[in-house]
Amino acid sequence: MKIQRLELTQFRNYAEMAVDLQPGVNIFVGPNGQGKTNLLEAVTLLSGAGSHRDAKDAEMVKWQAAFYRIVAQGRPAAGNGAATSPDLPATTVELAFGQQRKWARVNGRKLKRMNELAQTVNTVVFSPEDLSLVKGSPGQRRRFLDRELSQASPAYHQVLVHYQRMLSQRNALLKQIRNQLAKVHDIELWDEQMARCGATLLARRLDGVARLAPKARQIYRSLSAGKEELEITYGSSLPLPADRAAWPTAILRHWAMSREEEILRQTTLTGPHRDDLNLYLNGRDARSYASQGQQRSIALALKLSEVQLIASIRQEPPIVLLDDVMSELDPLRREQLLTELNQQPIQVIITTTHLQALPEALIRQSAIFRVYEGKIQRDPEGG
Amino acid sequence: MYYYAEPVGRLIEALNKLPGVGPKTAQRLAFHLLRVPRSEAVTLAKAIVDARDQTSDCSICGNMTDRDPCRICADEARDQAVICVVEDARDVVAIEKTREYHGLYHVLRGVLSPMEGIGPEQLRIRELVARLEGSPVQEVILATNPTVEGEATANYLARQIKAQGIKVTRIAHGLPIGGDLEYADQVTLWRAMEGRREL
Ligand SMILES: Nc1ncnc2c1ncn2[C@@H]1O[C@H](COP(=O)(O)OP(=O)(O)OP(=O)(O)O)[C@@H](O)[C@H]1O
Ligand SMILES: [Mg+2]
Ligand SMILES: [Zn+2]
Numbered sequence: 001m002k003i004q005r006l007e008l009t010q011f012r013n014y015a016e017m018a019v020d021l022q023p024g025v026n027i028f029v030g031p032n033g034q035g036k037t038n039l040l041e042a043v044t045l046l047s048g049a050g051s052h053r054d055a056k057d058a059e060m061v062k063w064q065a066a067f068y069r070i071v072a073q074g075r076p077a078a079g080n081g082a083a084t085s086p087d088l089p090a091t092t093v094e095l096a097f098g099q100q101r102k103w104a105r106v107n108g109r110k111l112k113r114m115n116e117l118a119q120t121v122n123t124v125v126f127s128p129e130d131l132s133l134v135k136g137s138p139g140q141r142r143r144f145l146d147r148e149l150s151q152a153s154p155a156y157h158q159v160l161v162h163y164q165r166m167l168s169q170r171n172a173l174l175k176q177i178r179n180q181l182a183k184v185h186d187i188e189l190w191d192e193q194m195a196r197c198g199a200t201l202l203a204r205r206l207d208g209v210a211r212l213a214p215k216a217r218q219i220y221r222s223l224s225a226g227k228e229e230l231e232i233t234y235g236s237s238l239p240l241p242a243d244r245a246a247w248p249t250a251i252l253r254h255w256a257m258s259r260e261e262e263i264l265r266q267t268t269l270t271g272p273h274r275d276d277l278n279l280y281l282n283g284r285d286a287r288s289y290a291s292q293g294q295q296r297s298i299a300l301a302l303k304l305s306e307v308q309l310i311a312s313i314r315q316e317p318p319i320v321l322l323d324d325v326m327s328e329l330d331p332l333r334r335e336q337l338l339t340e341l342n343q344q345p346i347q348v349i350i351t352t353t354h355l356q357a358l359p360e361a362l363i364r365q366s367a368i369f370r371v372y373e374g375k376i377q378r379d380p381e382g383g
Numbered sequence: 384m385y386y387y388a389e390p391v392g393r394l395i396e397a398l399n400k401l402p403g404v405g406p407k408t409a410q411r412l413a414f415h416l417l418r419v420p421r422s423e424a425v426t427l428a429k430a431i432v433d434a435r436d437q438t439s440d441c442s443i444c445g446n447m448t449d450r451d452p453c454r455i456c457a458d459e460a461r462d463q464a465v466i467c468v469v470e471d472a473r474d475v476v477a478i479e480k481t482r483e484y485h486g487l488y489h490v491l492r493g494v495l496s497p498m499e500g501i502g503p504e505q506l507r508i509r510e511l512v513a514r515l516e517g518s519p520v521q522e523v524i525l526a527t528n529p530t531v532e533g534e535a536t537a538n539y540l541a542r543q544i545k546a547q548g549i550k551v552t553r554i555a556h557g558l559p560i561g562g563d564l565e566y567a568d569q570v571t572l573w574r575a576m577e578g579r580r581e582l
Contacts, residue, residue, distance in 0.1 A: 099405035165531045172497035182502060189495065189535040 001074040001091055001121050002347040003043070003319065010065035012038035013374040020378075022367040025348045029355055029379070030371030036351035037127075039371070040321045042070045043349065044125055046093055047318075048104070048117030049150050049157070052125045057097040067098025072121070076316070093120055115150060115157040122151045122310050122318035126303045126325050133302060134286055134295040138235075138276035145277060148306045149208045152313045159200050166194040167273055175266045184263070191255055192248075194271075199247035201272045202236065208309075209234045209277070215305035223297045223336050228281050230301060237274040293330075300333060304340050317346045326350060327357035338362060391417065443514065445490035445507050447472040455488060462486040467524040468511065468540060470494055470533065474526065486524070489514065494532040495539060503539060511540070515547055525553045525582070541582035551582045 002023050008014040013035045028036050037053075041060070044052040051060065061068045072093045094105045095117070104111045106120050133140060150157035170190045176182035213232040220230035238254050240247055254270060255262070262269055279286040279298060286298055311317040320341060326334055338359065341348055351371075355363060368379040386392065391413060398409035416424050440446070441453035448454065455461060455475075465486030469475055475488050491506045515523070523544050527533035541551045 099407075101405070162531065169497050169531060169535070176497055176502075182497065186502075186539075189538040190531075192538070193531065193534045 001072075001076050001093070001316070003046075003072045003074045003121075004090070005073040006039075006043070007069075007071040008039070008042055009067075009069040009071075010062040011042050011068040011070060012060055012062060014038065015062065015374060017374065017376055019369065019376050021347070021349070023345065023347055025350065025362065025366040027355070027358065027363070027366045027368045028349065028351045028371050028376070029353070029368060030351075031353060034371045035374045035376075036371050037323055038374075039376075040125065040323050040349060040351060043072075043121075043319060043321060044123050045070060045095055046072055046117060046121040047123045047151055048115045048121075048154070049147050050114075052127070052147075052321075057102055058100075061097065067096060069094070069096040071095075074121075076120075091120060093117065113154070113158070115154040118151045118154050118157070122314055122316070123321055124148075124303060124307050124310065124318045125321040125323060126300075127323035128325055128328050130303060130325070131296050131299050131328060133299045134279060134290055138274075141277040142273075142275060144302065144306075145205060145208060148212075148309065149204060151310055151318070152208070153204075156201075156204050159197060159204070163194065163197045163201050163272060166190055166197060167268055167271070170194060171267050174263055174268070177263050178266050184259070187259065191252055195248040195251040195255070198251055198272050199244070202240065202247060202275075203244055205272065205275070206234050212302075212305050212309055215308045216301045219304045219308075219340065220297060220301040223301060223333065224294075228294070229283075230286075230298060231278075231280040231283070232302075233278045233280075235276040235278040236272075237270040237276075296329065296333060300329070300337060304337070307341075307346070311344065317344045320346055320348045322348065322350045324351050324353070326352060327354070334359065440490075444488045445472075445492060445510065446475050446488055460485075463519050464521040465524065466511075466515075466520050466522075467526050469526050470528060470536075474528075478526065487520075491527070491536070494527055494530070494536040496532050506536070508540065508543065512543060512547070515544065515549060520549060522550045522552060525551065537582070545582070553582050 003021050004023075005018065005020050007018045009016055028039060030036055041051055041053065041055070045060075057068075073090055074093075076091055092105075092107055096103055102114065104114055104117055106117070111117065130144075133144060146156075146160055150160065170187065173182055173187060173190065177184055177187065209232060216232055217230050220228065238251055241250050251271070255268075258269055268274075279290075281290055281294060281298070286294065290298060307318060307320060322337075326337075329337065350358070350366075352358060355368070370377045370379050387395065394416070395406070395409045395413045398404055398412050399406055401409075404412070416427070437449050438447050439451060441448045441451055441456055443452045443456040446453050446455065450457075462485050466489050467478065467484060467486055468489045468491060469478070470491055470493065472490055475490065478484050478488075489507070489511050491508065491511075493501055493506050495501060495503065495506070514520075523540070525537040525540055527536045527540075537553050541553070544551050
């Protein structure tokens, strides 16, 4: 869905705010600390995957207030790649949090789980931190993959949450075993279901990477003018046999072998929670060898391939949120990014401290909004 | 700061402690109770106290009851060869509503959860094992919720009970993973019961 109108109530530094967006590019300009990223954060929450900066719900409630509420009105896309259809009825998505409870409604219907929101709203955020995706921790790359797959399929998110729950229980038990508060073989009570769940997670991640890799390679090729090849593979911390049906058993066997060390270290040492995304440029490990510029291009290619992947799975491109990232890119990559985003009717929200950081042509075709102290005003200057 | 007359404040505070009741709802309920006829308020207060005072846990199955042993344990017409193990007393109600199960129950009062420090000793497992010893029970149905913890608990019980030479079955997951038995509709619940498997 593309957002036509966004309303925030007591969200971060916004007391009460409503803004009408255009289907194309929307630019939010303002000095530091005025609420630009807060606005993007609200939009990411509407896709059900939680805050892109990992904030807790209570932190996002305006100070001194008891709840926050985010309402978006928009229109679903008419079909693959098509512009939003004015004939389809408007959709209203509502998300609220207060008194330790969170609830979401789509057209008035209450959702059972937050991640069902991804069936209506999808977002891809690109912020300066993402530029360190290549050199960053494996956790950062896993998070990239998890967020993307969660939006592509709400079921993935459910499996992931389930796995993380098992992991917490298993690690708590390892600690108890180490302190002789539980028996060693009690670990088996958790392992079998966790191995099954982990195998499902792994299968989905491998399939996701297989779909993502060629898209990212294509995009990277055009970024590097065909000089370099980007290869992405899934790096499992466990040895996996070719036959997927054998994965749960293989995982169980591996865990059984490392049990002593796991008890000693009081944590689960292998599994999907320890995996990584392998990145190669012309066959060399990009995590160790890629230059600053190459790292940025890879990050960009990953993000843009994510946009393409979600668009092809959900039959509609996600809303793309570019948080202060334009000024971080050199003119060439900036052009590439905009060209790529112009290929489909994508709704884009860009934040920046200075309009000068953006290309003239972009400014002319965009709606421009000024952000100041949690208030937003449309600037007649824009297109 | 002055908000409410002191007794009203106490009522709101007490209501606020109930699960699922936030400060706003607590306030609404309190003001409602202050407006209804006195007799209605007394009936409610008495119902709460009576329910507390006149129920206890069945010494055999652990279910909530107004007499010991409970009506189910005392009913000789029920199938004495089957015991269905559930997490708590609400699950007994959910299964009884289906009218399709005629065996006995055992209420664990919780599930294994290392994170919360709940191990086998904190649950009514020892009571179950003792109850099965030398009993005519031929099948134990494990109907803990299909959550991570419910699964682990079922695995633990299966190990214990099979060692006693008794057949163990687990209700099938016609239920959504991560779901709560309490919220399942009765048909789903029944189908899950039908499709139970041996562990
Ligand atoms: N829960 C909250 N209640 C009220 N204000 C908050 C809350 N959380 C954050 N803020 C304030 O919101 C302000 C704006 O934050 P935001 O991250 O949106 O700034 P920004 O416009 O993106 O700035 P920058 O250009 O530096 O990235 C901060 O000054 C912060 O103090
Ligand atoms: Mg910011
Ligand atoms: Zn009883």
